[in-house]
Every structure is written in structure tokens, then in C-alpha cells.
Amino acid sequence: xxxxxxxxxxxxxxxxxxxxxxxxxxxxxxxxxxxxxxxxxxxxxxxxxxxxxxxxxxx
Amino acid sequence: xxxxxxxxxxxxxxxxxxxxxxxxxxxxxxxxxxxxxxxxxxxxxxxxxxxxxxxxxxxxxxxxxxxxxxxxxxxxxxxxxxxxxxxxxxxxxxxxxxxxxxxxxxxxxxxxxxxxxxxxxxxxxxxxxxxxxxxxxxxxxxxxxxxxxxxxxxxxxxxxxxxxxxxxxxxxxxxxxxxxxxxxxxxxxxxxxxxxxxxxxxxxxxxxxxxxxxxxxxxxxxxxxxxxxxxxxxxxxxxxxxxxxxxxxxxxxxxxxxxxxxxxxxxxxxxxxxxxxxxxxxxxxxxxxxxxxxxxxxxxxxxxxxxxxxxxxxxxxxxxxxxxxxxxxxxxxxxxxxxxxxxxxxxxxxxxxxxxxxxxxxxxxxxxxxxxxxxxxxxxxxxxxxxxxxxxxxxxx
Numbered sequence: 001x002x003x004x005x006x007x008x009x010x011x012x013x014x015x016x017x018x019x020x021x022x023x024x025x026x027x028x029x030x031x032x033x034x035x036x037x038x039x040x041x042x043x044x045x046x047x048x049x050x051x052x053x054x055x056x057x058x059x
Numbered sequence: 060x061x062x063x064x065x066x067x068x069x070x071x072x073x074x075x076x077x078x079x080x081x082x083x084x085x086x087x088x089x090x091x092x093x094x095x096x097x098x099x100x101x102x103x104x105x106x107x108x109x110x111x112x113x114x115x116x117x118x119x120x121x122x123x124x125x126x127x128x129x130x131x132x133x134x135x136x137x138x139x140x141x142x143x144x145x146x147x148x149x150x151x152x153x154x155x156x157x158x159x160x161x162x163x164x165x166x167x168x169x170x171x172x173x174x175x176x177x178x179x180x181x182x183x184x185x186x187x188x189x190x191x192x193x194x195x196x197x198x199x200x201x202x203x204x205x206x207x208x209x210x211x212x213x214x215x216x217x218x219x220x221x222x223x224x225x226x227x228x229x230x231x232x233x234x235x236x237x238x239x240x241x242x243x244x245x246x247x248x249x250x251x252x253x254x255x256x257x258x259x260x261x262x263x264x265x266x267x268x269x270x271x272x273x274x275x276x277x278x279x280x281x282x283x284x285x286x287x288x289x290x291x292x293x294x295x296x297x298x299x300x301x302x303x304x305x306x307x308x309x310x311x312x313x314x315x316x317x318x319x320x321x322x323x324x325x326x327x328x329x330x331x332x333x334x335x336x337x338x339x340x341x342x343x344x345x346x347x348x349x350x351x352x353x354x355x356x357x358x359x360x361x362x363x364x365x366x367x368x369x370x371x372x373x374x375x376x377x378x379x380x381x382x383x384x385x386x387x388x389x390x391x392x393x394x395x396x397x398x399x400x401x402x403x404x405x406x407x408x409x410x411x412x413x414x415x416x417x418x419x420x421x422x423x424x425x426x427x428x429x430x431x432x433x434x435x436x437x438x439x440x441x442x443x444x445x446x447x448x449x450x451x452x453x454x455x456x
Contacts, residue, residue, distance in 0.1 A: 016258060
């Protein structure tokens with residue numbers, strides 16, 4: 001990992017890819033997720049990105 | 060003396076080597092980004108010709124606007140001292156990414172929304188111009204976001220940029236809601252994946268954290284629509300029904316995606332042995348059903364978030380349901396099953412409620428006791444009757 005690597009963007013990108021895949025599966029009915037599960041997923045991802053932003057403030 | 064002065068004159072500078080003429084955006088002759096001025100300089104014509112050409116072509120399909128944006132992003136410009144400044148897309152990685160995203164949105168709006176899965180019948184036509192404005196707004200934002208104009212001008216530019224960002228994000232959210240509710244959420248999911256991949260790629264080039272915002276703005280409304288199961292495909296607007304015969308009631312009941320659904324059952328030929336099964340389904344909005352005062356209502360209705368009111372018997376909140384049961388021998392009887400994803404469902408059993416096709420259908424308030432009393436009387440057991448359907452082929456489900 002080089003000095004120019006932004007760890008927040010990296011992790012956030014991976015998390016957003018996961019969200020996108022989950023939403024694709026949900027919308028194509030391959031996965032049936034309730035509102036509670038989706039809400040928990042989003043709050044968790046959002047919180048993780050915020051946490052990472054705070055931890056890696058050295059950008 | 061004159062000879063001396065002549066000999067002391069500096070020599071003529073050597074003529075620069077002639078190369079191919081280069082298209083550069085003009086620095087001095089510019090209205091927006093100097094594209095028309097640069098083209099005019101290149102072709103040695105009046106820049107007004109190009110400006111009119113861009114303006115007119117923008118009105119016919121928007122191709123001129125797209126071309127202008129592309130030229131503004133990818134053509135270098137004349138610098139302060141006559142040097143060549145690199146184009147914005149090359150100067151800033153963020154602008155380059157924004158340009159790619161913007162062009163992707165435009166392609167989506169023209170290539171997919173209008174002719175592909177987002178057909179006109181789903182309102183896909185609406186997103187062509189909307190997404191075009193969104194892309195143009197994104198480009199404006201990235202072109203001017205680093206403007207350091209002092210004083211009032213600087214504040215104005217910042218306010219303008221904030222406004223552009225808010226409008227753009229709002230449109231993005233709207234697109235996400237619409238796509239999710241018309242059954243095309245997979246495309247939005249794919250767009251989220253693409254943005255995530257862009258984030259990962261940009262992470263190794265210094266990062267582009269701003270991409271997190273549009274990704275979440277796309278994902279959150281889509282998740283909300285998915286959770287509430289709203290479907291625009293069932294229709295949008297006002298639907299008022301007043302069936303006069305049981306046979307005219309649709310076999311699968313009444314349904315609406317978003318809006319106002321009102322069903323007046325008071326003109327049906329209710330008899331002492333009528334039992335009507337009726338399904339109703341509303342995604343978002345208000346659903347109201349009126350029955351005569353002598354009809355007993357047995358209901359099995361629920362809502363993801365909202366309120367339910369069956370002739371004065373009320374419940375509201377999240378994941379709420381209400382199931383007032385009627386004696387099986389009660390006649391005439393409405394067996395109602397239904398769902399309102401987000402909104403309000405009301406059943407009114409008053410004969411003097413006015414039905415208005417052109418305005419809100421307002422029920423008298425403060426008459427819950429009256430409705431409950433009428434319902435109690437209508438649902439009083441009648442052992443003399445046996446359960447029969449209102450018609451040989453029962454309406455409803």
C-alpha cells in the first residue's frame with residue numbers, strides 16, 4: 001500500500017460494492033431482505049465509513 | 060550616429076517553427092469555458108456563429124450541450140502567459156472521474172432509460188433531461204468548486220455550487236426511487252457497484268471520497284423503496300371507483316401504486332344475503348372505502364407504516380395490522396383484505412358522506428361513535444341466514 005493510497009476510499013469502495021451487490025440481489029428477488037435488515041446494513045456501513053474517516057485522518 | 064544606432068538595433072527574433080494548428084479554448088474571448096472562442100480562432104470565423112450553433116443544437120436533443128461539455132473538459136486552454144494549460148480532465152483526477160460518471164449518466168439516460176428497460180410507459184422519458192441536467196450540474200460543480208473569488212462573488216459562487224449539489228443529489232435520489240418502484244432497481248444496484256469500483260480504483264491514486272455521497276444517495280432510497288415494497292407499476296394518481304354491480308368489481312380487487320384510491324361501494328345492490336370479498340392494495344397514499352350503514356365489515360388489513368381506521372376502529376404505527384372480525388352469519392357483509400405500504404386506509408360506513416371526484420373526499424370527523432354504533436348494528440348475528448355469495452362467481456378474490 002503506497003503513501004498515495006487512501007484507505008478510507010479503498011474500504012468504502014469495497015463496502016459500497018457489497019451494498020450494490022446486495023441491492024442487485026434484492027431487486028432481482030434472489031435475496032429477500034426485510035426493511036430491518038437493510039436498515040441495519042446501511043447504518044453499519046455508514047458508521048464504518050465514518051469511523052474509518054476519523055481513524056485515517058492522516059490523508 | 061545613425062549608422063551606430065542602426066547597428067545597435069536588436070536582431071529580429073527567429074520565427075517559431077510552424078507546426079499544425081492546435082485547438083485551444085480561448086482565454087480572452089469566452090462566455091463560459093472559451094469553447095466557442097477557441098473554435099472561432101481555430102477556424103478563423105466569428106465566435107458568435109459557434110455560440111448560436113451550440114445554443115440551437117442544445118435545444119434539439121441536447122447534443123450541442125454534450126459536445127460543449129466534452130470540449131470544455133478535454134480541450135486545453137490558452138494560459139496566462141500564452142502557454143498551454145492542460146484541460147480540466149487532465150488537471151484534476153476528480154474532474155476526470157466526474158466527467159466519466161457524467162458521461163455514463165448521459166449514456167444511461169439516452170441509451171437505457173428511453174429505449175431499454177426504462178421504457179416510456181414507466182416514465183423513463185422523464186429521466187433523459189433530468190439526468191442530463193444532473194450531469195451538467197456535476198460538471199459545473201467540478202469546474203468552479205475551487206474558485207477563490209473574494210467577497211460577495213465568492214459567497215455567491217459557493218451558494219450556487221451548494222444549490223447545484225443539493226439539486227443534483229435530490230435528482231439522483233428521485234431516479235433511485237423511481238427505478239426501484241418500477242422494478243428496475245437492478246440497474247441502480249449495478250450503478251452502485253460501479254461507483255464502488257471507481258472508489259477502489261481512485262483509492263490507489265489519492266482517493267476520491269466524494270464518490271461515497273452519490274453512492275449512498277442512490278442506495279438509501281432504493282433500500283427504502285425495497286423495504287416498503289412500493290410499486291409505481293400499479294399506477295400513480297387518483298383512482299375513484301363507484302361500482303354499480305358486483306360483476307363490475309375486478310376479480311383481483313383494486314390497486315394503486317401511489318396516490319389516492321377511493322372505492323365507493325354504496326351503490327351496489329346489497330341484499331340481506333350478500334357477502335362480498337374484496338382485495339385492496341395501495342403502495343403509498345390514501346385508501347378510502349365507503350360502505351352503506353347496514354353492511355358489516357370484516358377486515359384483515361395491514362400497513363408497513365401508517366394508520367388504519369375501520370369504521371372508527373383505529374390503529375397506527377409501524378408494521379400495524381387490524382382485524383375486526385364479524386360474526387360469520389352477519390349479512391350483508393364485506394370481507395375486506397388489503398394493504399397500504401405507506402399511508403392511510405379508512406373504511407367509512409356512513410350513508411351521508413359526500414363523494415367528490417375532483418377534490419378530497421373528506422369524512423366528517425368526530426363521528427367515530429356513530430360509525431361504531433352502525434357497525435355494531437350491522438354485525439349483529441343473524442342465525443337465519445346461511446353464507447352465500449353475492450353472485451354465482453363471487454367478485455373479489
